[in-house]
Amino acid sequence: MSNEISKQLFERAQQSIPGGVNSPVRAFKSVGGTPLFIKSAKGAYLHDVDGNTYIDYIASWGPMILGHAWEPVVNAIREYAAYSTSYGAPTELEVQMAELIRSMAPGVDLIRMVSSGTEACMSAVRLARGYTGRNKIIKFEGHYHGHADPFLVKAGSGVATFNIQTVPGVTAGVAADTLTAAFNDLEAVRALSVRHRGEIAAIIVEPVAGNMGCILPADGFLQGLRALCDAEGIVLIFDEVMTGFRLAPGGAQERLGIRADLLTYGKVIGGGMPVGAFGGKAEIMRHIAPLGNVYQAGTLSGNPIAMIAGYTMLKELKNNPVIYTQLEEKTKYLRDGLDAALRAWGQPYRINQLGSMISVHFSDHDVTDLATAASADNQRFARWFHALLKRGIYLPPSAFESWFLNNALSKEDLDATIRAAGEALGEI
Numbered sequence: 001m002s003n004e005i006s007k008q009l010f011e012r013a014q015q016s017i018p019g020g021v022n023s024p025v026r027a028f029k030s031v032g033g034t035p036l037f038i039k040s041a042k043g044a045y046l047h048d049v050d051g052n053t054y055i056d057y058i059a060s061w062g063p064m065i066l067g068h069a070w071e072p073v074v075n076a077i078r079e080y081a082a083y084s085t086s087y088g089a090p091t092e093l094e095v096q097m098a099e100l101i102r103s104m105a106p107g108v109d110l111i112r113m114v115s116s117g118t119e120a121c122m123s124a125v126r127l128a129r130g131y132t133g134r135n136k137i138i139k140f141e142g143h144y145h146g147h148a149d150p151f152l153v154k155a156g157s158g159v160a161t162f163n164i165q166t167v168p169g170v171t172a173g174v175a176a177d178t179l180t181a182a183f184n185d186l187e188a189v190r191a192l193s194v195r196h197r198g199e200i201a202a203i204i205v206e207p208v209a210g211n212m213g214c215i216l217p218a219d220g221f222l223q224g225l226r227a228l229c230d231a232e233g234i235v236l237i238f239d240e241v242m243t244g245f246r247l248a249p250g251g252a253q254e255r256l257g258i259r260a261d262l263l264t265y266g267k268v269i270g271g272g273m274p275v276g277a278f279g280g281k282a283e284i285m286r287h288i289a290p291l292g293n294v295y296q297a298g299t300l301s302g303n304p305i306a307m308i309a310g311y312t313m314l315k316e317l318k319n320n321p322v323i324y325t326q327l328e329e330k331t332k333y334l335r336d337g338l339d340a341a342l343r344a345w346g347q348p349y350r351i352n353q354l355g356s357m358i359s360v361h362f363s364d365h366d367v368t369d370l371a372t373a374a375s376a377d378n379q380r381f382a383r384w385f386h387a388l389l390k391r392g393i394y395l396p397p398s399a400f401e402s403w404f405l406n407n408a409l410s411k412e413d414l415d416a417t418i419r420a421a422g423e424a425l426g427e428i
């Protein structure tokens with residue numbers, strides 16, 4: 001497989017764009033080599049500028065749950081672009097989008113659209129602080145809530161991938177208000193809540209973590225957070241940017257049977273267009289301007305093209321919940337195939353999976369938090385990544401990311417992936 005044109009484009013891109021990419025995780029920095037420059041994609045397949053085709057397990061980091069260039073979304077964008085691409089004024093599209101999300105996501109009385117998951121999470125935290133009058137938040141090591149300053153403390157995704165301990169530009173003052181604990185360590189959270197009683201506005205958590213690989217909540221952990229928040233008047237924020245509308249129509253709240261006070265969304269709700277959202281209990285959301293004084297705004301929030309794209313995709317997911325069963329069956333089939341290949345290979349490994357989120361860790365112990373994810377043999381993952389890439393399988397270029405399945409994947413694609421994975425193990 002030649003990647004000559006990608007190499008040339010990467011050289012050229014670095015003359016104008018920091019690191020040649022508009023988001024660090026795309027740079028292949030932790031796995032090495034040249035990032036693929038993509039020309040087009042359809043269904044489960046990506047086509048790069050050198051004419052190579054790959055089975056895609058990134059799905060644009062989540063949004064492409066139905067596969068790339070899903071006709072109804074493409075057609076909706078084509079139709080609505082002709083009516084203008086932005087007005088900066090309210091539209092019926094935003095109303096129907098908010099109503100659709102509220103009909104799918106439990107406990108969302110009011111919801112505000114924004115343009116990214118970062119915006120959704122930073123707005124939710126500001127709202128929790130404005131609502132409670134408290135300053136501090138608790139987040140979990142290895143969880144990633146976007147690149148807003150309060151979240152870049154022991155964060156996951158690219159921050160963990162590049163092992164950035166403290167992010168320059170995040171002031172000591174901001175970092176002092178972000179308390180951290182290991183995921184799944186309820187006692188650590190309880191201790192923080194005692195030491196900072198009356199100071200903690202919110203606990204923000206990825207209910208199923210996807211930014212240090214896929215890591216499930218321990219039994220009782222989320223229930224413990226819920227009880228603690230109720231007892232201490234702390235706002236519980238579920239960051240469902242990844243899990244929302246992916247694990248179930250009602251996201252992790254539905255899948256895990258736990259209710260948060262505020263929810264953040266992104267990725268799938270935009271159908272590939274830039275969309276985020278935050279919502280939840282009316283009692284809290286009513287503090288958001290123009291109802292209340294917690295200011296939050298956005299020129300392109302509720303953009304009509306993004307709304308019709310997201311609405312078209314969510315409608316399909318709501319009307320055909322069998323999609324979730326299909327996605328889970330495909331993911332379990334892949335998991336079982338990888339498990340057999342890895343067992344035959346004979347070296348230590350773990351596979352974490354829930355719904356259509358999955359990750360493989362070269363580790364001889366369970367991967368349950370950032371420390372155990374970081375202590376896996378992630379250099380071996382980098383070698384496996386490239387051995388798979390040259391066999392036409394495109395995984396997230398980091399051991400600190402969940403894989404995302406799309407429903408366009410066929411059994412043949414999964415079998416090809418399992419076969420390639422087994423062959424690739426022989427090279428690492």
Ligand code: KE4
Nearest residue numbers: 023061116117118144145146157241242266
């Ligand atoms: P965005 O601002 O990138 O739309 O969303 C931030 C975000 C918030 N919360 C969770 C749970 C997330 O996973 C994300 C973004 N996820 C990463 C992938 N791990 C986006 C990929 C990238 O940074 O390019």
